[in-house]
Amino acid sequence: MYQYVLKRLAWAAVTIVLISIVAFIIIQLPPGDFMTSYVARLRETGETFDEQTIEVLRDRYGLDQPLIIQYWKWISKIPKGDFGRSFATMEPVSDLIWGRMQLTLMLSITTLIFTWIIALPIGIFSAVRQYSLLDYLGTFIGFIGLAIPNFMLAIIMMYFAFTRWGIAITGLFSLEFVNAPWSFAKVLDLAKHVWVPIIVVGTSGTAALIRIMRANLLDELRKPYVTTSHAKGLGEWQAIIKYPVRVALNPFVSTIGWTLPHLISGEVIAAVVLNLPTTGPLLLQSLQNQDMYLAGSFVLLLSILTVLGTLVSDIMLALLDPRIRLQ
Amino acid sequence: MKKFIKQKQPSKRDSLYSASQWKLIWWKFCKHKTARISGFIVLLFLLFALFAGFLAPGDPNKTNQNLTYAPIQSVRLFKDGSLFLHVRDYNVSIEPKAMRRVYSESATDVVALGFFVKGPNYRLFGLFESNTHLFGPKNPEQQVFLLGTDRLGRDVLTRTLYGSQISLSIGLVGVLLSLCIGVVLGGISGYYGNYVDTIIQRTIEFLRSIPTIPLWMALAAALPLNWPPLRVYFFITIILSLISWTGMARVVRGRFMQLREEDFVMAASLDGASKKHIMFKHMLPAFYSHIIATITLDIPNMILAETALSFLGLGLRAPIVSWGVLLQEAQSLRVVASAPWLLIPGIAVIIAVLSLNFLGDGLRDAADPYN
Numbered sequence: 001m002y003q004y005v006l007k008r009l010a011w012a013a014v015t016i017v018l019i020s021i022v023a024f025i026i027i028q029l030p031p032g033d034f035m036t037s038y039v040a041r042l043r044e045t046g047e048t049f050d051e052q053t054i055e056v057l058r059d060r061y062g063l064d065q066p067l068i069i070q071y072w073k074w075i076s077k078i079p080k081g082d083f084g085r086s087f088a089t090m091e092p093v094s095d096l097i098w099g100r101m102q103l104t105l106m107l108s109i110t111t112l113i114f115t116w117i118i119a120l121p122i123g124i125f126s127a128v129r130q131y132s133l134l135d136y137l138g139t140f141i142g143f144i145g146l147a148i149p150n151f152m153l154a155i156i157m158m159y160f161a162f163t164r165w166g167i168a169i170t171g172l173f174s175l176e177f178v179n180a181p182w183s184f185a186k187v188l189d190l191a192k193h194v195w196v197p198i199i200v201v202g203t204s205g206t207a208a209l210i211r212i213m214r215a216n217l218l219d220e221l222r223k224p225y226v227t228t229s230h231a232k233g234l235g236e237w238q239a240i241i242k243y244p245v246r247v248a249l250n251p252f253v254s255t256i257g258w259t260l261p262h263l264i265s266g267e268v269i270a271a272v273v274l275n276l277p278t279t280g281p282l283l284l285q286s287l288q289n290q291d292m293y294l295a296g297s298f299v300l301l302l303s304i305l306t307v308l309g310t311l312v313s314d315i316m317l318a319l320l321d322p323r324i325r326l327q
Numbered sequence: 328m329k330k331f332i333k334q335k336q337p338s339k340r341d342s343l344y345s346a347s348q349w350k351l352i353w354w355k356f357c358k359h360k361t362a363r364i365s366g367f368i369v370l371l372f373l374l375f376a377l378f379a380g381f382l383a384p385g386d387p388n389k390t391n392q393n394l395t396y397a398p399i400q401s402v403r404l405f406k407d408g409s410l411f412l413h414v415r416d417y418n419v420s421i422e423p424k425a426m427r428r429v430y431s432e433s434a435t436d437v438v439a440l441g442f443f444v445k446g447p448n449y450r451l452f453g454l455f456e457s458n459t460h461l462f463g464p465k466n467p468e469q470q471v472f473l474l475g476t477d478r479l480g481r482d483v484l485t486r487t488l489y490g491s492q493i494s495l496s497i498g499l500v501g502v503l504l505s506l507c508i509g510v511v512l513g514g515i516s517g518y519y520g521n522y523v524d525t526i527i528q529r530t531i532e533f534l535r536s537i538p539t540i541p542l543w544m545a546l547a548a549a550l551p552l553n554w555p556p557l558r559v560y561f562f563i564t565i566i567l568s569l570i571s572w573t574g575m576a577r578v579v580r581g582r583f584m585q586l587r588e589e590d591f592v593m594a595a596s597l598d599g600a601s602k603k604h605i606m607f608k609h610m611l612p613a614f615y616s617h618i619i620a621t622i623t624l625d626i627p628n629m630i631l632a633e634t635a636l637s638f639l640g641l642g643l644r645a646p647i648v649s650w651g652v653l654l655q656e657a658q659s660l661r662v663v664a665s666a667p668w669l670l671i672p673g674i675a676v677i678i679a680v681l682s683l684n685f686l687g688d689g690l691r692d693a694a695d696p697y698n
Binding site: 011026029148152272273296298302307 | 529535542549638664
């Protein structure tokens with residue numbers, strides 16, 4: 001077990017290093033280094049700037065030096081929490097992203113739990129009562145959820161809420177709570193708003209999980225041990241929940257690995273449409289402004305988040321299934 | 328008569344045993360009703376895309392300053408008791424307070440519709456110039472907007488039809504690209520095994536652990552703004568295939584692993600065939616059907632990804648018309664609330680994605696006809 005966990009940890013570390021290289025490439029992608037374009041922009045708007053500050057910044061990011069040194073200068077500061085500066089506002093990137101990352105993380109985990117709560121029972125039921133009305137209904141809703149782009153779902157929900165009840169369902173907080181410090185009332189307000197993004201982001205994931213659960217359980221239900229447990233006198237649901245569902249859950253847990261990137265991807269788009277104070281809108285904005293340190297840091301942190309999620313799911317799977325530990 | 332049937336029965340069974348693999352796949356596919364209907368819809372969409380110029384009543388780039396956000400016109404069959412295909416013309420007035428146009432149906436003015444009428448010029452398949460349209464206003468001076476107009480008074484129906492060309496082709500081209508990468512790398516990975524396999528598998532795992540949308544967004548945003556639209560189109564396709572080849576490679580690898588142990592592979596290698604020859608001449612044809620199924624299931628993901636990127640303004644750009652570019656118009660709630668027909672390209676996306684998914688599911692079930 002320890003060996004397995006260690007192996008996974010090592011692989012996660014390698015992945016994070018590779019991701020940091022990808023993030024660095026993204027930062028370097030726009031033509032010209034970012035200080036040159038920053039200075040050009042300042043000149044255009046006629047703002048004054050201090051030559052000396054620019055020199056200090058150039059030196060700090062090693063902009064005149066080879067790429068490897070630039071990469072090292074960038075990456076070695078990150079563990080200390082210094083992600084560079086947003087050159088649109090000249091604020092440190094870390095000031096801008098932490099609050100938003102927290103909300104993204106909160107939203108992704110809540111959505112994950114939501115998809116599980118919905119997908120598990122529906123998946124089990126549609127496998128046990130295959131070809132029943134509910135099975136068809138579940139499959140149908142599942143396919144619709146898979147086919148509607150997240151942002152379409154968000155727009156449609158906004159449209160109906162607006163035309164039916166005249167309310168705008170954008171944002172995560174009511175106006176009076178946006179800048180308020182965290183309090184019980186604010187959490188309550190969040191709970192009132194959070195279900196829209198949860199449904200928008202979670203629908204396609206739920207659809208996929210229902211299909212996986214149904215397929216897994218159908219495979220298990222055909223096996224002889226299920227017949228045996230029935231023959232030995234276990235009740236129908238007892239015989240299903242106790243053994244086949246447990247076995248069918250294994251591949252289910254391993255899907256967290258790809259559900260999480262999927263959720264975070266969906267969250268980014270839904271956040272733009274619903275105007276949520278999460279990573280999405282700021283990432284989009286930073287890309288439009290070619291504010292690359294900000295954008296690169298987002299890609300880096302969102303990817304690290306998914307790597308950690310996958311790591312947790314792998315370890316959970318190993319705890320659940322001894323065969324994986326021994327491989 | 329009875330005797331005749333009795334003789335006939337074994338021959339039917341014989342035909343089952345002697346049928347080729349493709350014939351068996353076709354039979355099994357035909358049993359899948361939703362897949363058959365979906366296949367038909369997909370075919371229809373492809374025809375829409377191919378004959379967009381002929382099917383669309385107007386010109387996709389024609390703007391009408393006086394007809395912005397015009398609502399849907401419904402086709403009427405009768406006028407004054409006799410058969411007369413027409414739509415009622417708009418009565419336009421400007422609401423002074425909100426400064427926007429208000430439309431109502433004119434009781435007297437009509438636009439007569441006809442089939443095979445002359446209209447704006449277009450090029451069929453980009454080759455043949457023509458101006459005949461399947462349907463449209465009989466008088467070429469008039470216009471018809473069956474699905475309303477957008478911010479600049481352009482016809483939504485025409486633009487949605489033209490958009491299908493780009494949206495579907497980006498799916499097809501992107502999938503073909505990821506197929507090439509996926510088959511080669513998946514094949515190498517599955518056939519050679521060992522450390523080659525480990526390296527490729529780790530690469531795939533790594534690529535799949537990055538959340539796709541942020542990565543795509545970052546890469547797409549780096550495309551210079553002054554590039555011609557066609558180059559942007561190709562680079563967007565490449566960016567999308569950069570991740571999606573991994574799924575294909577996994578399928579191919581799994582199949583190669585399975586087939587590697589088969590006798591016919593051993594026989595071929597004893598015959599002195601080269602590894603490349605065995606891989607591409609003997610093993611690959613054995614799972615063409617699986618590849619086709621995977622492709623069909625990948626296309627809708629590609630379409631969704633393009634739509635999302637273009638919707639955010641990072642993907643394709645005007646003057647290219649794709650469903651995602653069209654949906655960009657429907658970004659704000661205010662616009663959608665006053666002109667909900669701008670969401671129609673989204674319905675096209677949903678139908679296309681849904682039917683491709685059903686078709687792919689049917690194909691996947693049929694891909695292994697020996698079960």
